[in-house]
Amino acid sequence: MTATGTFTPAPGTAPLPRMIVAQTVLETRLLLRNGEQLLLTVIIPALLLWLFSAVRIVDTGEGERVAFLAPGVLALAVLATAFTGQAIATGFERRYGVLKRLGASPLPRWALMTAKTGSVLAIEALQVVLLVVIALALGWSPHGNPLVVAVLLVLGTASFSGLGLLMAGTLRAEATLAAANLVFVLLLLTGGVLVPLDTFPEGVRPVLEALPITALAEGLRDVLRDGAGTPWPELGVLAVWAVLGLAAAARFFRWE
Amino acid sequence: MQTDAAVEVVGLVKRYGSKTAVDGLDLSVATGTVTAVLGPNGAGKTTTIETCEGYRRPDGGTVRVLGLDPVTQGAALRPRIGVMLQSGGVYPGVRAEEMLRHTARLYAHPVDVDLLADRLGLGSCGRTPYRRLSGGQQQRLSLAMALVGRPELLFLDEPTAGLDPQARQATWELVRELRADGATVVLTTHQMDEAEQLADDVAIVDRGRVIARGSPEALCEGGAENTLRFTGRPGLDLLALCKALPADAVAVEMTPGSYRIEGKVDPQMLATVASWCAQHGVLPDRIAVERRTLEDVFLELTGRELRG
Numbered sequence: 001m002t003a004t005g006t007f008t009p010a011p012g013t014a015p016l017p018r019m020i021v022a023q024t025v026l027e028t029r030l031l032l033r034n035g036e037q038l039l040l041t042v043i044i045p046a047l048l049l050w051l052f053s054a055v056r057i058v059d060t061g062e063g064e065r066v067a068f069l070a071p072g073v074l075a076l077a078v079l080a081t082a083f084t085g086q087a088i089a090t091g092f093e094r095r096y097g098v099l100k101r102l103g104a105s106p107l108p109r110w111a112l113m114t115a116k117t118g119s120v121l122a123i124e125a126l127q128v129v130l131l132v133v134i135a136l137a138l139g140w141s142p143h144g145n146p147l148v149v150a151v152l153l154v155l156g157t158a159s160f161s162g163l164g165l166l167m168a169g170t171l172r173a174e175a176t177l178a179a180a181n182l183v184f185v186l187l188l189l190t191g192g193v194l195v196p197l198d199t200f201p202e203g204v205r206p207v208l209e210a211l212p213i214t215a216l217a218e219g220l221r222d223v224l225r226d227g228a229g230t231p232w233p234e235l236g237v238l239a240v241w242a243v244l245g246l247a248a249a250a251r252f253f254r255w256e
Numbered sequence: 257m258q259t260d261a262a263v264e265v266v267g268l269v270k271r272y273g274s275k276t277a278v279d280g281l282d283l284s285v286a287t288g289t290v291t292a293v294l295g296p297n298g299a300g301k302t303t304t305i306e307t308c309e310g311y312r313r314p315d316g317g318t319v320r321v322l323g324l325d326p327v328t329q330g331a332a333l334r335p336r337i338g339v340m341l342q343s344g345g346v347y348p349g350v351r352a353e354e355m356l357r358h359t360a361r362l363y364a365h366p367v368d369v370d371l372l373a374d375r376l377g378l379g380s381c382g383r384t385p386y387r388r389l390s391g392g393q394q395q396r397l398s399l400a401m402a403l404v405g406r407p408e409l410l411f412l413d414e415p416t417a418g419l420d421p422q423a424r425q426a427t428w429e430l431v432r433e434l435r436a437d438g439a440t441v442v443l444t445t446h447q448m449d450e451a452e453q454l455a456d457d458v459a460i461v462d463r464g465r466v467i468a469r470g471s472p473e474a475l476c477e478g479g480a481e482n483t484l485r486f487t488g489r490p491g492l493d494l495l496a497l498c499k500a501l502p503a504d505a506v507a508v509e510m511t512p513g514s515y516r517i518e519g520k521v522d523p524q525m526l527a528t529v530a531s532w533c534a535q536h537g538v539l540p541d542r543i544a545v546e547r548r549t550l551e552d553v554f555l556e557l558t559g560r561e562l563r564g
Contacts (some may be wrong), residue, residue, distance in 0.1 A: 006345065008406070008437045009437070009438055011364075011365075013364060016363055019361065022361040023358075097341055098344070098347050122397075
């Protein structure tokens, strides 16, 4: 065998920004290609928004139903992508050795996590555009400061990501799949997304209000429906969940 | 540690709970060579390789790869090595070509992706999602991912497991080309012929230690005996033949007219047999010297019983 020079060693790392962009683009593309993920992140929230606005399934209190539902469904979209979708995808990446193999590549772990966050935010941007368009078509007229809305969405993303990664990095992939879906359904029903909190007995309300989904849905509702300034209590709840979730994920996440 | 070796493992110990997977293993790999790590299942091959790759922290001993500590200096080491895991490592929904292209983007001077895909016969399945590739295609993609970054040193964990003969040959060709181009390759395998064909150096590992070491030729020569076979007229007087041969040689008539001599087969012995045959007016037909294969050596060293 004579040398051809094709494989002459020339090792070297690509520039970090190029690696992060490439990883973000790949992970986003894989999520958009995955039917189950799209069902969860796009179709279910859009369908619920349209169905519950068009038909009086639950009593949403005074005012237009869409004014109550749009903020709740935006919170649900964040839950679906940052928590359920990310937990399932990452759980299976761990199970199939993707995280392990990437660990032997020049891509640092923090850069991989940055890329994952980037792809979650990209999907969320698509969800927000789609849901806002549907809500506007249903007669929604939002209020409040868009910047506060953005802060709520980002903090919600941080808290759900921490919890999703904690689950993906500690449980078996199948257990993550089941648990992440179960949590999604439970929070959808009890977290002030479609059903107003005052429907529930007074005794359990403080518990429900401490959930990150409730804080996000109610915070968004305060701003978008009621035109409130900055919903500090809800931001506080989300910040606590974000710190706890991300710290626990960093501490307990197992790459293999 | 200043060294010319690409890999220098000294006294490596790795335990999983109460089980000792690697038990004082030494391995030195010279730069620019192909080294095959041979051993039965559970011998500690993968644990050793994965410690070199930085996945496992040694419980004892030292590991230096390209002069670096894989655990504490992993960031400097990773761009310089290519890794092929025994299985997995790829997103189930990703397309073959997409994954290879993506891996190439993580390196500064990658190999041309189209050329590589072509060489490994991945051109036709470039659009197929990983989970729908055949086992052999998955293996080849994984190999391509290991060498796309032009590493100095490659760790290939069972690179040809599950490949058909054509794909196996293509992989062997690629490994030879890597060596010719100056890369160092460490591979694990169960297949003796693979080690014989490819390796400059073989390390036979059993129960967490290296129990034999050397070139395939050297390993096959040493120790036990070789065999000389020939056919001729039935019923030759073997007792007389044995008297002419060295004391430790044994001659038997396997089936009428088919003879086997076991002992140290050297040119002298061959001459003795030929001249004895000439004296007795026998034409030794189909005379053949059989050398020990690496498989014989392996089985002698590691035993023939199946292990659970």
